[in-house]
Amino acid sequence: DAGVTQSPTHLIKTRGQQVTLRCSPKSGHDTVSWYQQALGQGPQFIFQYYEEEERQRGNFPDRFSGHQFPNYSSELNVNALLLGDSALYLCASSFSARGAEAFFGQGTRLTVV
């Protein structure tokens, strides 16, 4: 089992550009969540996808959007990038059950210049 895989591992973008990050969940998991971890901070919840729909959203602007595919993989899209969007973006997958353990990928390090 490959666990949760994210791509790419590192990315450099220019302000105003758009970026797409990808996540493949752990085998058998049906729920994918995305988190933003700024330097020196704890991860912040962006949103969660289940059955190809966004179930809940954290306090992030509409520039952040996502998608979940029938095979449960997911994408995070960020439009009109700002310098403040520079962070480690973490994907977590889990079963759709209360208290289920979330398994995290190694993250995508996004740098906006």
Place this chain on the structure above:
Amino acid sequence: AQSVTQLDSQVPVFEEAPVELRCNYSSSVSVYLFWYVQYPNQGLQLLLKYLSGSTLVKGINGFEAEFNKSQTSFHLRKPSVHISDTAEYFCAVSPMNTGFQKLVFGTGTRLLVSP
């Protein structure tokens, strides 16, 4: 809404000494509690979790945590640390009253183990 406070941003300790990393939370509903560890340039790995039952929870790598509902705390302990325990540790909570899991994290505690 939930919030998590990790009272120490950094904890220096000598190898083989005991350590306690403190975590307090605030929530209007009951929560599940978690501790995650993050090694440099890596994602998060679950150390342990409290869902229900015994308030003393044992996790991987010799770590344990105790849930104290009256003090809304979930402190992490290890009786004897190793150099390899040097990492960032995050406490997190998730509300019980929803059909999905959203983790609310603290700002983290950096554990620095020296020889």
